[in-house]
Amino acid sequence: MxxxxxxxxxxxxxxxxxxxxxxxxxxxxxxxxxxxxxxxxxxxxxxxxxxxxxxxxxxxxxxxxxxxxxxxxxxxxxxxxxxxxxxxxxxxxxxxxxxxxxxxxxxxxxxxxxxxxxxxxxxxxxxxxxxxxxxxxxxxxxxxxxxxxxxxxxxxxxxxxxxxxxxRAAHERDRRSLAISEARFRTVFQQTPIGKAVVDLDGRFLDVNQKFSAIIGYEESELRRRTFASVTHPADIAADLAQVAELLAGRQATYAMEKRYLRPDGQAVWVNLAVSLVRDVSGAPLHFIAAVQDITSRKKSEEALRNYHVELEARVRERTAELRRSRDALQTITDNVPALIAVVDRDLCYQFNNETFKRVFGAEPAALRGRSLGETLRPEVFQQLQPLFARALAGERVTCDEVRYRADADRVWSATYIPAKREGKVTGFYVMAHDVTEQRRTEQRLREGALIDPLTGLANRRALHEALCELRASGEPLALFFMDMDGFKSINDRFGHDVGDALLKEVARRLVATVRAGDVVCRLGGDEFVVASRGVSDARTGERIAAAICREVSKAFVVAGRVIETSASVGVVLTGAAGAAGVVDATHAVLSAEVENKACADDPLCLADAAMYEAKRAGRNTWRLAPNPEVMAALDA
Structure with missing residues (x-):
């Protein structure tokens, strides 16, 4: 046999x-x-x-x-x-x-x-x-x-x-994706420590989370019967509506402002409001998403700080007039204030410094008197502040919110220069500088949290949108690579989501290492990634980059002690590139049905998505180049 x-x-x-x-x-x-x-x-x-x-x-x-x-x-x-x-x-x-x-x-x-x-x-x-x-x-x-x-x-x-x-598999995959997406949105919407609200185009509340209700003091059921204008302080309604009009006109994608809501008992609560307009695939407005943070405490602190500044300025002016009689008393007062306080004459020499200068500059306050600012400040800091010194000596109160006195420290100061007058003439100015490092760090964390994917550290969908708007506005040729991993669900099912997350991080690292340093690498969500490459002007270069992405992702990964093999399907779109037109006849018929279904023939990201699915149908671990949006529009016409 x-x-x-x-x-x-x-x-x-x-x-x-x-x-x-x-x-x-x-x-x-x-x-x-x-x-x-x-x-x-x-x-x-x-x-x-x-x-x-x-x-x-x-x-x-x-x-x-x-x-x-x-x-x-x-x-x-x-x-x-x-x-x-x-x-x-x-x-x-x-x-x-x-x-x-x-x-x-x-x-x-x-x-x-x-x-x-x-x-x-x-x-x-x-x-x-x-x-x-x-x-x-x-x-x-x-x-x-x-x-x-x-x-x-x-x-x-x-x-x-x-x-x-x-x-059946596609239907089940879509059903699960929709369910996961809805559950994720509901979880984020309800459990976020920030007030969230969905508002219709007439200003009525469609949905609010518990945090939003807690901030403005209304029950959820009551808010759904109201408009945002009915709970806004009358003095802030006009400014809010003007921003809404800008959104609806398409002149801006989001807006942020500080405003006041009125609680049921008439008490005003200050909030930081950020609003985005959600549109459908055709661009028609659907509803607004509002994010609200209670800043009442901060406002009170700012008011207290302003009052403190006013009081401190008055005390400085008063004590300066008594300097000849009471310098020791003035020194005691200012030494106990957590700020840099100094008196500078018209020659830009220190006449007075408080004890805080010792901590910041490492010099005794008495040793600084008579020395010029040019000797004590770093050259680049002196050059930065010199125009403000001139304005203060001209009688103008000025502030610089970004001063770094020491190169070896990351502390940031907000410095105010107040003209000192005697008998109607400016004799110098007072310096009051406050350490605002923690405030800046908090603001930076908030900005980064809105633009970075927390799992991979890549740009997120919002950051990609902003980058694409900037790149397309520049008029340069642009290539988009829409990448979806092949078989990622089976990896999650077999090894668990922790391994899946670790694999996504490794894929992100390889993508960053594969593309050019100036390219934007983004994770849209799940196992979908997008690379935006500026200056790619021909199809051959686009295909070479796509091939490199496929090649790197198809190499075996070692994750949590396991060898995992996967691959990627990549859709490529070149916008504003003459080289893309040459492949239109070969790809237009294949992609037309997909594009028609998505109603996005003029959207490069959507075209790249459709081309990626064509790569999937072609057997995976490959790429497909879609025609550029301008050529697609011409052929459809």
Whole structure:
């Protein structure tokens, strides 16, 4: 007996077979009907629809035979799968490959065999439709053609099954994605420590979270019966409505302002309000998303600080007038104020310094008196502040909010310069500087949190939107690469979300290392990434970058001690690039249906998404180049 060797493309063939999701399934009438008809047409006692797995041949239909499977090593069908052609054995005892085969020497005592390969749409042979008899038979060309026709019927059923599996998988994937997206939004909306509200175009509250209700003191049910104007301080309504009008006119995407809401008891509460307008795919406004932070305490602190400044300025002026009599008293007062306080004359020399100068500059206050600011300040700081000194000496009160006195420290100061007058003439100015480092850090954290993906550290969707607006406004050629990982869900299911998250971080690292230093690398969410490359002006360069992305992602990853293999499908769009027009005829027909469904023929990101799905359909681990939006618009016209 001669066992058929494995085909060269065995891994691909087995993957295609398993994608049918048919092995070990219950009998189906569609397949059994074909077996019965073939048995009748050929007057054959045994007809099998045999699918050749890794170690066995399994029978989806077995007319005239009780067994459901046999070992692949003794399979006649394995020889047909190897050759990918019809196999006819008129007498097994005359064929050295089979004369001592257990299926010949024992039940079912095969003497005659004819098997037609079952070939899928991608060319992979997954099994055979075979005829078996316990006695030798002749088999002419006409019978072979008819057997091939019956095999085509089986192939059609297999292809219909594969398409149905794909449709079911896509539907389930979309259903799960939608459910996850909705759950994520609801969780973020409700549990965020920031007040959130959804407001319709007429200003009515559609939805609010508990934090929003707590800030302005109304129950959620009551707010849904009100408009934002009805709970806004009358003095702030006009400014708020003016910003809303700018959003609706499309002149800005978001706005932020400080305003006051009125609680049910009439008490005003200060908030920091950030509003975005949500539009549908056609650009029509849908509703507003508002984020609210209670800044009442900060406002009170600012008012107190302003009062403190006013009081301090008055005290400084008063004490300066008494300086000749009470310098020691003045020194004691200012030394206990957590700020830099100094008096500078018209020659820019210190006349007075408080104790805080010792902590910041490392010099005794008394040692600084008489020394010029140019000697004590770093050259770049002196150059930065010199114009403000001149304005203060001209009688203007000025402030610089970004002063860094020491190069070896990261402290930031807000310095105010107040003209000092005597008998109507400016004799110098007072210096009052407050450490605002923590305030700046808090503001920076808030800005970064809105633009950075917390998992990978890449730019997020909002940051990408801002970058694309800037890049497109510049008029330069631009290439977008929309990348989706192949099989990421199965990795999550098999190894868990912690491994999946670690893999996403590694993918992000490779993307940053692969593209150019100035390119924008963004994670949209899930396993979707986008790269925006400025100055890419021809299709060849775009394809080279896409190939590099596919190549790097397809290399094995070592994550949490496991070797994980994956790949990526990439869609590429070039905007404002003449090189992209050359591929329009080849890709326009393929992408038109996808683009029409998405209603985004003029949106480069949407076109890149559609091209990525075309890469998926082409077999994954590849890329597809879409025509640029201007050419698509011209062809559609």
């Amino acid at each position: 001669i066992t058929a060797p494995l085909p060269l493309d065995e891994d691909v063939r087995l993957r295609a077979l398993r994608q049918l999701d048919i092995l070990d399934t219950d009998p189906e009438e569609a397949f059994d009907r074909i077996s019965r008809l073939a048995a009748f047409a050929f007057d054959m006692p045994i007809v099998l629809i045999s699918l050749v797995d890794e170690d066995r041949q399994w029978f989806k239909s077995h007319h005239g035979l009780a067994a459901c499977e046999t070992p692949r090593s003794v399979s006649f069908c394995a020889h047909a799968v190897l050759s990918k052609r019809m196999l006819v054995v008129e007498d097994a005892l005359d064929d050295e490959r089979f004369l001592d085969n257990p299926l010949v020497t024992g039940a079912p005592n095969i003497r005659f065999y004819a098997g037609s390969p079952l070939r899928l749409a991608d060319g992979q042979v997954v099994g055979t439709l075979c005829l078996i008899d316990a006695k030798p038979r002749t088999f002419d060309a006409a019978q072979g053609a008819m057997l091939a026709d019956f095999a085509h019927l089986v192939e059609r059923e297999l292809e219909l099954r594969r398409q149905l599996n794909r449709s």
